[in-house]
Amino acid sequence: MIAYENLLKKTRVYETLKKDVDSKNLSHCIMLVSEDEIACKNLCKLLARMLLCEKDDCGMCKSCKDVENGVHEAVIVPQALNADGLKDFIATSYKVVDSKVKILLIDNFQDIALKEQNRLLKLIEEPVGNTIFIIGVTHLAAVLETIKSRATKYSIAPFEENDLRRALLDYYDSYNVDKALKFADGSLTKAINMMDNISFIDSYTFVQNTLNDLDNSAYLLDIIAKCGLKNKRTFNDKKELLLKYLSAFEIVIKQVIEYKSGLVKETEDIIKQIETKYNMATLVNVEDLVLKAVENTQNNCDPDGVFYQLLMDILEVRFKCQIS
Ligand SMILES: [Zn+2]
Structure with missing residues (x-):
């Protein structure tokens, strides 16, 4: 076969x-x-x-x-x-x-x-x-x-999501299939690449939790300790991990925006929780902050610094947008 x-x-x-x-x-x-x-x-x-x-x-x-x-x-x-x-x-x-x-x-x-x-x-x-x-x-x-x-x-x-799911379940477990399918755009290759890159799924979960926990700066050090950037020895390893996080940020923010604007009716519980904590103005600004962080990382800015700055900026923009 x-x-x-x-x-x-x-x-x-x-x-x-x-x-x-x-x-x-x-x-x-x-x-x-x-x-x-x-x-x-x-x-x-x-x-x-x-x-x-x-x-x-x-x-x-x-x-x-x-x-x-x-x-x-x-x-x-x-x-x-x-x-x-x-x-x-x-x-x-x-x-x-x-x-x-x-x-x-x-x-x-x-x-x-x-x-x-x-x-x-x-x-x-x-x-x-x-x-x-x-x-x-x-x-x-x-x-x-x-x-x-x-x-x-x-x-x-592109394949229908249900057809793709059925086919992938012969090779992968349902937890990973469901995560990967969200971003696969009906592509078998994209779904498989995501699942073969297990750390992508991990980074995606980490980013969801980060956006959900980032209620105030008290959590900041906790998140930074958990992100694992400190454990990476070389600059390139740090850079690679951060870029993974940043692309997960892009995806999660997109999901929250789609849910908030009603484009998508059903989503994961954690996305629903994040949605209640960020208004639309904040989300749009966070999207920009993430793009800026990607650019800085690609231009070889210090990954630890870029990540810290991103979290601080998200807190700030959230505070400003919530007030006005
Ligand atoms: Zn034959």
Whole structure:
């Protein structure tokens, strides 16, 4: 089984591809487009499997298994995306294979330098025999116009949250899935990256608690002791941790604003609690303060100092906005 196969099979683009394959309307150069890199790569593989299956994309036959395991002799992939890798790829693409169709597969086409993409033009313009080129690309701007114009493009839309949740629960626990889904914007890749970066979830929880506890300056030292910046040895480790916190700040503030303005009706209890403690003017100002802190951190200001200043500024802006 291809990872997230069931999720991908529910998409409109899969249905369209299946229909085009079944009715033999598929062009010889397919470009699957999505910023969702994992979805894009897996769909490329699924399409290759579908084209080569001895039955009807069964997922069980030897051909399907070989595609899944990356050992099917009719699926040709470049070993590297540099000049030498592509030269080998082109040479291999002429080899005769014993199957109904030959697949040339590049699922991360955006990683090929523009000047190297030219090498592939002839292959795409003058396909040999029963060859289908499958291209996966996360950013269309990274592809030569001449190649784009020769390919039939299929875009993968963001996933429905419920579908994504169901698929992710096969691999991750529900606590992390629910947190990650809030910021994934329907992207499998974003959700997975967040969950594989467990400290992101921790920093997110820490920031929620910080905004909730930041009632007065008495808590300030407590928060600073808990944030862990002091335990980081190098400047870069401190910087990295602070940037994680700051991006969590951006997300949490956005959530509170969305809830306060009624854009979102249901949210976590802690967001509801924070919402009662900050008025809209404060939230908007805090959003700016966080952006300023991000900028200062990226400009290599002292992370301990930036964090302390941010908390002080939040207290101050909260005091001012609450009064006026
Ligand atoms: Zn099969």
